[in-house]
Amino acid sequence: MKRLLFFVLTAYCININSTESNLRQKAVELAQKFIIVDTHIDLPLHLRKTWIDVTKQRTKGQMDYPRAVKGGLNAPFMSIYVPPRLQGTPKAKAYADTLIAKVEKLERLYPDKFKIAKSVNDVLKNFDAGIISLPMGMENGAPIENDELLQYYYDKGIRYVTLAHGKWNHICDSSYDEERKWNGLSPFGKKLIGKMNRIGIMIDISHVTDETFYQVIELTNTPVIASHSSCRYFTPGFERNMSDDMIKKLAANGGVIQINFGSDFLDKNYRERKKKYRANVKVFMDEHQLERNDPKVKEYRENYLNENPVGYSTVQKVADHIDHVVKLVGIEHIGLGSDFDGVGDTLPTGLKDVSMYPNLIYELLKRGYSEDDIEKICSDNILRVWKQVEEYAAEN
Ligand SMILES: [Zn+2]
CATH class of the missing domain: 3.20.20.140 (Metal-dependent hydrolases)
Known part of the structure; x- marks a missing residue:
């Protein structure tokens, strides 16, 4: 039974993969065929x-x-x-x-x-x-x-x-x-x-x-x-x-x-993450009375983004x-x-x-x-x- 299930699943996955790669191929072809x-x-x-x-x-x-x-x-x-x-x-x-x-x-x-x-x-x-x-x-x-x-x-x-x-x-x-x-x-x-x-x-x-x-x-x-x-x-x-x-x-x-x-x-989720990041940078700058291009601000930005990536x-x-x-x-x-x-x-x-x-x-x-x-x-x-x-x- 287990073996049968394994075969069925494998066949299913191969099928999905080949459909996916067919679609990928098709997309590349259409990008060339059509005017973009x-x-x-x-x-x-x-x-x-x-x-x-x-x-x-x-x-x-x-x-x-x-x-x-x-x-x-x-x-x-x-x-x-x-x-x-x-x-x-x-x-x-x-x-x-x-x-x-x-x-x-x-x-x-x-x-x-x-x-x-x-x-x-x-x-x-x-x-x-x-x-x-x-x-x-x-x-x-x-x-x-x-x-x-x-x-x-x-x-x-x-x-x-x-x-x-x-x-x-x-x-x-x-x-x-x-x-x-x-x-x-x-x-x-x-x-x-x-x-x-x-x-x-x-x-x-x-x-x-x-x-x-x-x-x-x-x-x-x-x-x-x-x-x-x-x-x-x-x-x-x-x-x-x-x-x-x-x-x-x-x-x-x-x-x-x-x-x-x-x-x-x-x-909107991206926008919220970015807004929060900017607000935090601003608080840091205000608190320490630093300019935007101060190395300490740069370091703060890097650390913040490492811990709270804004992503894409x-x-x-x-x-x-x-x-x-x-x-x-x-x-x-x-x-x-x-x-x-x-x-x-x-x-x-x-x-x-x-x-x-x-x-x-x-x-x-x-x-x-x-x-x-x-x-x-x-x-x-x-x-x-x-x-x-x-x-x-x-x-x-
Ligand atoms: Zn524009």
Whole structure:
């Protein structure tokens, strides 16, 4: 009897293992077969001061050519990030221009590997040619002070603008603001929405307040995107993520939410552990009257983290966010906006860099997502919105 049980169990385990490895293999294949668009990667910021040869694997950071090829990444939106401290000064434009120049340099130095993509067609053409597309999105509309500058950035290749970043600007409020300057969009911001529609730049509502989001939805004539936001359902009270009601409105308008992979965006338990860690460090600093960079503070941090590791979220949790959106609004309104190179060492286990998209695809396969579904998540949904934005601009 015992022996029979042993055989049955062994056969069962072998079966599970072979199904698992089949699915893993399948996930790797699909990552290569489908176009993968990721709407938020902060590589340009890392190239700003010192040039990095990203055709070789970097020792730091999360995006480079070899790992992108391995992970099947075809069109990472390069984030043209503008720090809020530069808002309202000429430095905002200069900073953005510097980052755009870095993306242009990638194309110039490595033409067989990277090409700036300014349209959905460009992405498709580059995919067929085996070249990684580099579309650009501007994170923080601070440099866009008038119509001419909007046109200027469109001509440079900017295809979405995240209206604000960590602090209100002349366009709208930020979800991180304690006090709300405009209660949503500013008068300038309200006009800008129609102009972005007409010129063909996607409106990105990541980072803005709920009021701003609802006002954008009222005003826009095209679907909008959240380029790197996750579901507030899993992180209650974190306005930077989208509430269920907002996801429904976004979807009703035809838009997409592109899930951010940072653990802060995924998991309230992680957020609580981190909050506790920071609070403890602050108490220690206050008690001993020490500055942030004092070696004693560093030592305290290390000891604290050894005893109370903050850890990471998981690739499964990213799949939970996708499940949640799908349950709320269906498969047409969800995609990927990792925030690689933008969220530091907070990435979930199983999704640490651009080589690991197959791990997420594997999770989705395991949960019963069809190949069609997975293709929608990888790129079809975001490309559909981008196309609609292009078509609206062509007609208006
Ligand atoms: Zn961001």
